Amino acid sequence: xxxxxxxxxxxxxxxxxxxxxxxxxxxxxxxxxxxxxxxxxxxxxxxxxxxxxxxxxxxxxxxxxxxxxxxxxxxxxxxxxxxxxxxxxxxxxxxxxxxxxxxxxxxxxxxxxxxxxxxxxxxxxxxxxxxxxxxxxxxxxxxxxxxxxxxxxxxxxxxxxxxxxxxxxxxxxxxxxxxxxxxxxxxxxxxxxxxxxxxxxxxxxxxxxxxxxxxxxxxxxxxxxxxxxxxxxxxxxxxxxxxxxxxxxxxxxxxxxxxxxxxxxxxxxxxxxxxxxxxxxxxxxxxxxxxxxxxxxxxxxxxxxxxxxxxxxxxxxxxxxxxxxxxxxxxxxxxxxxxxxxxxxxxxxxxxxxxxxxxxxxxxxxxxxxxxxxxxxxxxxxxxxxxxxxxxxxxxxxxxxxxxxxxxxxxxxxxxxxxxxxxxxxxxxxxxxxxxxxx
Amino acid sequence: xxxxxxxxxxxxxxxxxxxxxxxxxxxxxxxxxxxxxxxxxxxxxxxxxxxxxxxxxxxxxxxxxxxxxxxxxxxxxxxxxxxxxxxxxxxxxxxxxxxxxxxxxxxxxxxxxxxxxxxxxxxxxxxxxxxxxxxxxxxxxxxxxxxxxxxxxxxxxxxxxxxxxxxxxxxxxxxxxxxxxxxxxxxxxxxxxxxxxxxxxxxxxxxxxxxxxxxxxxxxxxxxxxxxxxxxxxxxxxxxxxxxxxxxxxxxxxxxxxxxxxxxxxxxxxxxxxxxxxxxxxxxxxxxxxxxxxxxxxxxxxxxxxxxxxxxxxxxxxxxxxxxxxxxxxxxxxxxxxxxxxxxxxxxxxxxxxxxxxxxxxxxxxxxxxxxxxxxxxxxxxxxxxxxxxxxxxxxxxxxxxxxxxxxxxxxxxxxxxxxxxxxxxxxxxxxxxxxxxxxxxxxxxxxxxxxxx
Numbered sequence: 001x002x003x004x005x006x007x008x009x010x011x012x013x014x015x016x017x018x019x020x021x022x023x024x025x026x027x028x029x030x031x032x033x034x035x036x037x038x039x040x041x042x043x044x045x046x047x048x049x050x051x052x053x054x055x056x057x058x059x060x061x062x063x064x065x066x067x068x069x070x071x072x073x074x075x076x077x078x079x080x081x082x083x084x085x086x087x088x089x090x091x092x093x094x095x096x097x098x099x100x101x102x103x104x105x106x107x108x109x110x111x112x113x114x115x116x117x118x119x120x121x122x123x124x125x126x127x128x129x130x131x132x133x134x135x136x137x138x139x140x141x142x143x144x145x146x147x148x149x150x151x152x153x154x155x156x157x158x159x160x161x162x163x164x165x166x167x168x169x170x171x172x173x174x175x176x177x178x179x180x181x182x183x184x185x186x187x188x189x190x191x192x193x194x195x196x197x198x199x200x201x202x203x204x205x206x207x208x209x210x211x212x213x214x215x216x217x218x219x220x221x222x223x224x225x226x227x228x229x230x231x232x233x234x235x236x237x238x239x240x241x242x243x244x245x246x247x248x249x250x251x252x253x254x255x256x257x258x259x260x261x262x263x264x265x266x267x268x269x270x271x272x273x274x275x276x277x278x279x280x281x282x283x284x285x286x287x288x289x290x291x292x293x294x295x296x297x298x299x300x301x302x303x304x305x306x307x308x309x310x311x312x313x314x315x316x317x318x319x320x321x322x323x324x325x326x327x328x329x330x331x332x333x334x335x336x337x338x339x340x341x342x343x344x345x346x347x348x349x350x351x352x353x354x355x356x357x358x359x360x361x362x363x364x365x366x367x368x369x370x371x372x373x374x375x376x377x378x379x380x381x382x383x384x385x386x387x388x389x390x391x392x393x394x395x396x397x398x399x400x401x402x403x404x405x406x407x408x409x410x411x412x413x414x415x416x417x418x419x420x421x422x423x424x425x426x427x428x429x430x431x432x433x434x435x436x437x438x439x
Numbered sequence: 440x441x442x443x444x445x446x447x448x449x450x451x452x453x454x455x456x457x458x459x460x461x462x463x464x465x466x467x468x469x470x471x472x473x474x475x476x477x478x479x480x481x482x483x484x485x486x487x488x489x490x491x492x493x494x495x496x497x498x499x500x501x502x503x504x505x506x507x508x509x510x511x512x513x514x515x516x517x518x519x520x521x522x523x524x525x526x527x528x529x530x531x532x533x534x535x536x537x538x539x540x541x542x543x544x545x546x547x548x549x550x551x552x553x554x555x556x557x558x559x560x561x562x563x564x565x566x567x568x569x570x571x572x573x574x575x576x577x578x579x580x581x582x583x584x585x586x587x588x589x590x591x592x593x594x595x596x597x598x599x600x601x602x603x604x605x606x607x608x609x610x611x612x613x614x615x616x617x618x619x620x621x622x623x624x625x626x627x628x629x630x631x632x633x634x635x636x637x638x639x640x641x642x643x644x645x646x647x648x649x650x651x652x653x654x655x656x657x658x659x660x661x662x663x664x665x666x667x668x669x670x671x672x673x674x675x676x677x678x679x680x681x682x683x684x685x686x687x688x689x690x691x692x693x694x695x696x697x698x699x700x701x702x703x704x705x706x707x708x709x710x711x712x713x714x715x716x717x718x719x720x721x722x723x724x725x726x727x728x729x730x731x732x733x734x735x736x737x738x739x740x741x742x743x744x745x746x747x748x749x750x751x752x753x754x755x756x757x758x759x760x761x762x763x764x765x766x767x768x769x770x771x772x773x774x775x776x777x778x779x780x781x782x783x784x785x786x787x788x789x790x791x792x793x794x795x796x797x798x799x800x801x802x803x804x805x806x807x808x809x810x811x812x813x814x815x816x817x818x819x820x821x822x823x824x825x826x827x828x829x830x831x832x833x834x835x836x837x838x839x840x841x842x843x844x845x846x847x848x849x850x851x852x853x854x855x856x857x858x859x860x861x862x863x864x865x866x867x868x869x870x871x872x873x874x875x876x877x878x879x880x881x882x883x884x885x886x887x888x889x890x891x892x893x
Contacts, residue, residue, distance in 0.1 A: 026479075028479040028812075029456075029808055029809065029811065029812045030453075030454035030455070030456050030808050031808055031809045031812065065444075066444040066445070067447060070730065070739075072728075072729045072730045073730050073798070074447055076728055076729065076730055076798065076801075076802045077797075077798045077801045077802065077805075078450050078801065078805055079801060079802065079804070079805020079806030079807070079809075080806060081806060081809065096806075096809055097806075098450070098453055098454070098805050098806060098808060098809075099454055100450045100451040100452060100453050100454060101450040101805075103448040103450075104447060104448045104449075104450060107442060107444075107447060107448050108447075110442070111444065115444075126742075127739060127740075127742045128742075129742075130742030130743075130767075131738055131739075131742055131744075131745060132745075133767075134698070134742070134743065134744050134745045134765075134766070134767055135745040137697040137698045137745075137765070137767065138698055138744075138745045138765045139745075141697045141698075142593055142696055142697050142698045142700075142765070143592070144588065144591040144592055202454065210440075213440075214440050214441055214442045215442045217441070218441045218442075245591060245693070245695075245696075246588075246591045247587045247588070247590060247591055248584065248587055248588060278524060278528070279512075279520055279521060279524040280521060280524045280525050280528055285521065288581070289520070289521070289577070292577065292580065295581065295584035295585070295587075295588070296584075315584075315588070317580070317584060318584065318587065344525075347529075348525075348528045348529060351528070351529060351530070351531045352528060352531050354531065355530075355531025355532075355533075355549070355550055356531070358480060358481065358482060358531075358550060359482065359533070359548070361480050362479070362480050362482065362812070362813040362814070362815075363812055363813060364812070365809075
């Protein structure tokens with residue numbers, strides 16, 4: 001069978017103020033993607049000030065000094081689509097524009113990188129505080145099982161570890177935060193030396209670089225941001241329960257695991273796939289297909305910059321119990337650690353990894369597009385060409401490496417066990433669980 | 440050289456974009472095979488469209504079309520569901536079934552080197568599913584679990600309740616998921632009968648977009664779908680069944696909810712309405728993008744919500760027009776009042792301005808090319824042609840057609856297809872907390888409904 005070349009060709013330039021500019025040409029569709037990463041996320045926050053990196057992302061759409069009438073208006077008028085997102089490790093912003101509007105997108109991104117604060121008013125700040133509190137209500141408080149992630153992270157990581165809290169933050173912190181903090185935060189994190197700009201699509205690389213230089217080159221360099229470091233450890237088992245407006249109890253098991261790109265990360269990615277991703281997976285077959293104990297099951301290795309965690313989630317079928325689910329999950333993990341995957345499972349994992357990497361080459365912009373991937377590799381590894389090495393990690397996985405990693409992280413490692421149960425039905429939780437403190 | 444910050448850069452001349460040529464054939468069994476070569480990445484997107492969906496669910500069997508779609512990948516011939524999914528995994532396929540009121544869509548994306556296996560697997564699932572009794576029992580149980588979980592999700596409760604309020608016993612009066620009562624009384628024989636009568640080649644189109652050749656796709660499909668025959672299925676309902684007159688104000692209580700999930704709307708327009716293009720622009724201005732009137736009002740001015748939107752759900756028969764928004768509980772009545780006001784304003788009192796018209800048109804037309812970047816996006820576009828009987832030059836004509844829309848056309852179209860006096864309001868939220876504020880809306884006494892009433 002024909003193998004396809006798997007990479008994203010690019011050129012990298014670093015401007016005098018420290019801004020990395022990555023350029024990738026793809027003329028198959030007359031669109032251009034602009035993508036900016038700031039290497040700041042909720043792990044740069046402190047206890048008592050959580051949720052701020054994300055709230056700040058909202059402020060970036062409220063106008064800047066030289067265009068203070070909303071960020072969306074001129075871009076949507078030019079036919080753009082645009083968005084941004086914040087997670088624990090980074091904040092990204094992107095526009096996909098018709099290729100004739102590339103300069104507009106670069107102008108807008110550079111104006112908010114260089115000149116946000118003169119346009120940032122108390123009124124905008126108050127409004128976005130309310131929008132974010134509503135985002136929290138919609139996606140966490142009023143969503144079934146929506147507070148589970150908060151309980152799990154808080155139990156996996158100690159209170160002073162920067163992964164202890166979720167990116168959306170605590171209500172009390174969001175209500176207490178003041179506009180002045182935005183100024184300090186912007187000066188510390190939002191500057192060229194802490195950012196990476198990718199431009200991809202129907203562009204002329206030299207022309208795009210000149211535009212980027214003209215738009216961003218004059219922005220003052222900032223102080224480099226030292227990396228965040230924190231150790232995590234978890235011994236034994238922590239059993240928690242959470243009450244929610246739900247009908248079917250759900251079980252979450254979580255373990256600390258290797259960081260993104262660290263040894264064992266790809267192994268756990270494939271191991272969680274073969275455990276619980278899709279109808280061929282071992283836990284689906286047992287819990288849902290054969291024994292019919294669960295309504296659904298899933299698992300993932302959550303790779304993050306300074307540490308990962310694996311999570312297995314299963315919802316009990318009516319009349320079935322969480323201890324029944326737990327027993328099967330633990331058995332299957334132990335079996336994988338002892339016997340390893342079959343050759344067929346390894347081969348399937350490799351084919352799926354290769355296909356996923358090919359599918360990732362289909363879009364230039366937006367979340368997960370080629371521009372976003374170039375920035376991810378540049379920010380997290382310093383090497384935008386990491387794409388093929390990333391794939392090679394998956395191709396190097398063996399039965400022995402999966403056995404070793406599963407055994408280390410999921411069998412011998414400490415574990416958080418969270419039961420989410422209907423109100424007044426604490427009896428449905430795993431025995432010995434104590435209420436989790438989240439709201 | 441430093442950029443001039445005294446004004447925004449003007450976009451240069453647009454680079455041309457042309458929708459790629461579509462090739463069509465029809466197999467002897469009536470299956471249409473439509474393809475587009477799109478060789479950017481060695482990927483092929485396959486979609487099998489069957490023009491029958493939940494609107495043809497028999498009365499008392501609401502959810503049958505979706506149940507049947509869900510059973511397609513549960514085995515074929517002697518092979519089990521696990522065997523089928525092993526085969527999909529071996530070609531790295533992404534597989535999905537999607538069921539709507541008007542159609543069932545089975546999609547499979549794979550590397551182009553595996554296009555033959557992809558088409559064969561699609562044919563195994565769609566034309567020759569096993570539909571065995573024990574698989575049926577298991578899948579029905581899983582669908583019942585999913586219905587139980589949907590009762591806990593405010594947006595899902597709102598969707599299900601709202602279409603029932605708007606449409607009652609009309610074919611659009613239930614979501615594809617159906618209801619517990621109908622699922623419980625369903626039997627495997629119902630699924631087999633539905634597959635035999637509705638999932639037929641004469642109402643189906645195989646769409647292939649990607650690094651593939653039309654004649655090769657046609658040849659593979661002719662072999663793979665050989666033996667799939669049958670009479671023309673009964674026609675879907677083509678005229679509107681009687682519609683109910685729902686109460687203006689309805690609430691599904693969710694004690695202690697921090698937000699109210701709102702739906703505000705009425706039956707709207709069909710896909711073939713001559714007002715389609717004017718309504719697309721009107722909706723963009725009303726609630727179809729970030730800078731729409733409704734979102735700027737409820738989110739950016741008042742801070743009531745994370746986001747508000749409106750939509751016309753264009754279907755073969757008139758689909759719902761609605762506002763969809765989740766608002767902070769204490770803002771419930773105010774958000775309803777503002778939403779109704781925005782709908783009323785656009786159809787006359789505060790008609791679309793020339794700036795809004797220009798922005799709305801630009802937002803739809805200038806970004807047009809990005810809707811056709813990937814094989815899957817193009818395949819979805821071709822599916823629209825097949826589902827709604829649109830002409831081959833539809834995408835070529837779309838931009839010039841939208842550019843000719845005038846402000847008057849938008850106002851008149853919105854006046855024809857929205858009506859503040861007919862709006863039905865549904866609140867999924869904390870009745871105790873919002874009840875006292877609702878009478879001021881003058882929409883009558885709220886009708887209290889249960890999350891599993893339908």
